[in-house]
Amino acid sequence: MAEGTVLLEAKTSSILDFERFVDGVDFLEPGERDRLKVAGGEILDNIVKHASPLYLRRIRARAARRGSTLMLGFYFRAPSFASFACGEPLSGAAEPLFDPAFRRWRGIGLVMCRNLARKVVFRPGEMMDRIFLEF
Numbered sequence: 001m002a003e004g005t006v007l008l009e010a011k012t013s014s015i016l017d018f019e020r021f022v023d024g025v026d027f028l029e030p031g032e033r034d035r036l037k038v039a040g041g042e043i044l045d046n047i048v049k050h051a052s053p054l055y056l057r058r059i060r061a062r063a064a065r066r067g068s069t070l071m072l073g074f075y076f077r078a079p080s081f082a083s084f085a086c087g088e089p090l091s092g093a094a095e096p097l098f099d100p101a102f103r104r105w106r107g108i109g110l111v112m113c114r115n116l117a118r119k120v121v122f123r124p125g126e127m128m129d130r131i132f133l134e135f
Contacts, residue, residue, distance in 0.1 A: 002027040003064035010048050010057040010076070015041050018061060025063050032070055035135060036063060039116040040072050042109040043131055051078035051129075070135040072117075075128055082124035 006021040008014040022028065022036045040061065047059055055077035062073045113120055119134040 001064060001066050003062060005060060005062045008044070008059045008061060010054040010059055012045065012048055014048070014059070015044055018044050021061065022063065027065050028063070028070075032135065035116050036070075036072055039113045039133055040074075042113055043072075043074055043133065046109065047074060047076055047078070047131070051076065051081050051084070054078050072133040072135070074131045076130075077128055081122075081129040085122035085124040085129070 004021065004025040004027075006018065008017055018040060019037050022033050022040065025033070025036075028036065044059065044061070047054070058076070060075040062071075062075070064071045064073075110120075113133065117133040117135050119132075121130075121132045121134075123130040123132065
């Protein structure tokens with residue numbers, strides 16, 4: 001098994017740090033790098049913007065290859081994550097919706113992640129919350 005890990009600050013500018021991390025993972029093919037950057041960047045952005053307050057303001061990202069399967073995991077702790085994760089699973093028929101109060105669409109990024117990855121899993125925990133993408 002090959003793997004790489006990075007510790008990121010819980011701020012929007014960390015998306016660039018995440019992309020540099022993905023670029024440095026030596027076991028990834030160019031197309032895999034692109035998929036991890038797009039889907040992982042979206043997940044990281046959602047964690048930073050919607051899962052606050054994050055415990056210690058840190059998020060750990062881990063890329064791993066197990067045989068032909070590529071995994072990307074995000075590890076963090078946010079009190080609001082469990083209620084989000086108990087909602088409709090991403091693999092279901094969740095549809096983007098227009099939020100008239102903010103005059104913008106919501107949920108398009110998570111649908112994009114679902115289309116780029118074979119599986120997206122939300123795992124709340126007492127000590128750590130996790131989001132896994134399987135490619």
